[in-house]
Amino acid sequence: MKTGLLAFIFYLTLIQTDVYYVTFVKGIVQLESTKKIIKPGDKITAKDKLIFKDQASKVSCISPSKGRFEIRPDTEAATKKGEWLAVIGEKLIPSSTYQRLSTRSLDVDNGYDPINYFGNKLEKPIVILSGIPLPVKMSYKIDAFNFFFLQYDHEGKTIVRKVGSIGQSLLFIPELFTDSDGNMLTQESLKKVFLCYQSNINSIARSKSLVEFRPLLVDRDQLASEISFMYNYLKPLKNNSLKDIHEEIFAHLIENYGKIDANLIEKEFLVQLK
Known part of the structure; x- marks a missing residue:
């Protein structure tokens, strides 16, 4: 006893x-x-x-x-x-959430389908990495007359913001999510945002809404620091298994931030940590 x-x-x-x-x-x-x-x-x-x-x-x-x-x-x-x-x-x-890390679902080399990338019926916020180019499919022509834009309401006003681009990639920056006075909007204020596309065929401009989503803009450097920190502590815990480490990090991001593509995390962060 x-x-x-x-x-x-x-x-x-x-x-x-x-x-x-x-x-x-x-x-x-x-x-x-x-x-x-x-x-x-x-x-x-x-x-x-x-x-x-x-x-x-x-x-x-x-x-x-x-x-x-x-x-x-x-x-x-x-x-x-x-x-x-x-x-x-x-x-x-x-934390029992286990997200299987798969990079086969999307053909990143040919760009993302924006409807699939941003669509999840508003169940989770869509993580947007500030300043990181997001390649989109060639079927969406991007130039001065064909482009993507965001539309959302704030305090009774409809706000429209053109999404910048680099080549065939979209570039999301904090200024896209500001009110008419230039003040940053909170996530609470951005519960419903529409990603839209304007095409120009035979000099006729047509705009359409592609998908409704909840954005969560995350600073790349902040996320890189967080991932690196976790990686160092997960290495001995997971016996240096890169597959297990990556799955744990991905699960952490899904739980605490929202929907984020595994390909993007692999390319922007995890490759450098191998």
Whole structure:
């Protein structure tokens, strides 16, 4: 009995000292002991307490020995300040989403079909990498008279923005998602955006809406740093299996950001980490 008790105490001690590294933060989350706002790259332990500023906030983290987890607030334990506390060791939820990484579904060399790329019935945001050219099929001619544009409503006004291009590739920049005064719009304000295409045949211009989507503009450098950080901790955990590492990273991106093409992630980020 005594031996079993000692073993249990030892186990609790190990749990208390487990270390996790933050990979993603949604909303505002503070470390209770310092009131410091946590950010990707921070180290936290199982015994630390987190303060969540709202119920929708969450933290994704990784243990070098146990894998990926997420932490959400206890929605029934709000403080008098309207905040939510969570002891990390008690709120760790294993990230079980498993996205099989496949690059066979789209022929990247011939460009993406924009309807397939942006379409998912609004179930998840579409991740758009700022400044990264997105090749589209040659069947969509792109020049001064044939082009793509975005259309969305904001505060009762219809906003139309022409999407820039480089050759046969679209170029999405932050300025596409601004109000009439040039202020950046929040994701909450961009729940419904239409990707449209204007063609010009025999000097007759015709415009049509191709697909409705929810955009999430993500900075390339920010995402590159996050992926590199995860890669370094996943290498020993996955015995240096590139396939398993890539699938874990892809699952992390789907869970925390939205729909993003595996080909693009492979080409822009993962190839450099091999």
